[in-house]
Amino acid sequence: MQQLRAVVLGGGIGGLTAAAALHRRGWTVTVLERAGALEPVGAGIALAPNAQRALDVIGAGDEIRAMSAWQDAGGLRLPGGRWLSRTTSDAAARRFGGPVVVAHRAELVRLLASRLPAGSVRTGAAAVLTDPGDAGRPARVEVTGGEGQAGDGTEFEAELVVGADGLHSATRRTLFPDHPAPRYAGFTSWRLVVPRPAAPFEPHETWGRGCLWGTVPLHDGRVYAYATAVAPPGGRAADDERAELLRRFGGWHEPVPAILAAASPDAVLRNDVYAGTEPLPAHHHGRVALVGDAAHPMTPNLGQGGCQAVEDAVVLAGLAGTARTPGELSRALAGYTDARLGRTTDVVRRSARVGRLSSWTSAPACALRTAVFAVAGRLGPGLALRSLDGIADWSPPATPPEPARRPVC
Template sequence: MPQPRAVVVGAGIGGLAAAAALHRRGWSVTVLERAPSLEPVGAGIALAPNAQRALDVIGLGDTVRAMSAWQDEGGLRTPSGRWLSRTTQQAAAERFGGPVVVAHRADLVALLLSRLPEGVLRTGTPARLTDPGADGRPATVRTDGGEEITADLVVAADGIHSAARAALFPGHPEPRHTGSTAWRFVVPAPETPFTPHETWGRGALWGTVPLHDGRVYAYATAVAPAGGRAPDGERAELLRRFGDWHRPVPELIAAASDDAVLRNDVYRAAGPLPAHHRGRTALLGDAAHAMAPNLGQGGCQALEDAVVLAHHAAPDAADVPRALAAHTRDRLPRTTEVVRRSARVARLAGVSARPARALRDTALTVVDRFGPRLALRGLDGIADWRPPEPYAAGTRETTRADTDR
């Protein structure tokens, strides 16, 4: 029978992972990306053990694990520097089967591209879904240049403000602004050693983690209206908001150039979709379940989406609608729960009132007295996820051993 064809709209991490996973399953894949090129993005991404196991499926898990640069303890602090709670990578490994790895997004994108044949990715090609397809009818996308492309499967990985989602579910509310904005940048590591940390203040937080190449990934969120921009630059805005926080926060801001600081408003799904598919079109990643970044699971869930989709999409074009229904059954309840938990942590981290902050900080300190494992409970049922069979039996040996414990 002829090789089935998939079109992926969007070349973010989820879209590229879906393309790589489908390619391994025997699909002919085309990835359409509106940006003129995949320029390196100056930001990191947390890859918890569930994401690493998803990457095992496409042969990249051990490569990503080798990027781990966070070898010691870390935890939560106050802006003055006082520790609220601590945990260790060893505790995470014991609880979830591996530590969290923070990678540069550009490195992960390059690895995913290495799993795709030459010519699969077409940049500078905006495309919109014109027909989601159905049993006996292919799905169709049209590029801005007027090219019409039919496919047995369309994967819409077109982000938070997904045009494909609006076309599939026109009555569903758009993701809502959380009331916060995020900043991210990467700079060389400071001369003074530091302990990886996330710091919670008044309606704001800051995070500092090392990358494997000797640089540092810094991120921050704060209460701010949507669409805002600092008139004198985002670096100046960070200095105003975080310049008097504990070291190394001021040094990291000082080391960043203004054009290296990324600013993005934070959105989350207003509610779960009726499904993650319609006809022969599947929604993936932020297009399906935008979430607050506070559990570090946005990219991780997109990677899970990708391999579960490929698991169900046997290279038999006639079974695509049924495969996508199975994908929705697997992914909708899980991602709904992760969105909910991420929102809960975001609310806790974003507390502004002094009495509420004092209560929160006291509770975190009390929890810390019971040891690092208790502090990791927020990721129970999330970071311990494993790919569906037959993937789980075919990944790295340590993953199989973990499964047998």
């Protein structure tokens, strides 16, 4: 009997996790990625314990922990170098069941892709949803092109389509055309990966007036750094983005100047930050489910964008994996919305609150913020971790045993 078919639109972290989880549940999966290769723009990604437990579901948790840098200690600083608060991996483990680990995004993508059969991922394949389907008919997708190429007109019919096409998701617009688009959060971001400076340092996030900088080590001897700053949308440096970072952060404490000295101008990535202004009415419609930024774009301030995408993927696959009939699949997708909509809405809002706090530019307001952080720091690392309570301690729901094959709905 023919296996269930799923088409995943987007080969990022959420899409590949969904594909791997569905394949593990016995589905035939095709991933359509518009880029010419599964080579994400190089930057790090923090994976909190909730995401690691989700990756355990597809047998990838131990491997990602092995290829990641554990953050043994770190904390919050001021641009002059003063520490406001500190925390440790032991404190995070006691509170959330494990530490936050940081991996290179490209390594995570390769790990997830390795969980799929050869030929499952088709790159250079931009695709559009042409019919979301319903309980009585499958969904349909058409390949319209790719990087520098016209579409070949290939059509796919599937029992399930997973919209994992990111922040400006065309799939989301097709399903919910009247829903407000993500809105500019008021600040832009930079990311870079460089060799580790010779001088020792502790991982840190440093907050200034309307801007912040973060530095975390990777397991391979490199360093992942990120920064945000209040700026008009669409801005670009007149010369290059490394020079822009030097102007904004070059006078901050070490290792910030050393990292900028080690960066090449073409290695600095800049992206404006957008987030959802209100939750979608559902994370599914017909036979289509949305995951990650396609469903709930959020600011990066809690480090949960990729983590929530991974959660989405394993929850969706766990529920869809129980379906044997069209009615059961419809109920599974409704269950996916029930399981994810409220949780991700809360994470989006909490992350936005931290983003607004980090964007304060008023000197008196920033002085008050510093005083509050300093008091919190003196009360111990547990208080500093409270922003992730109810988030990083999440565990995936139990799922039935994995089937070898399932009939087509």
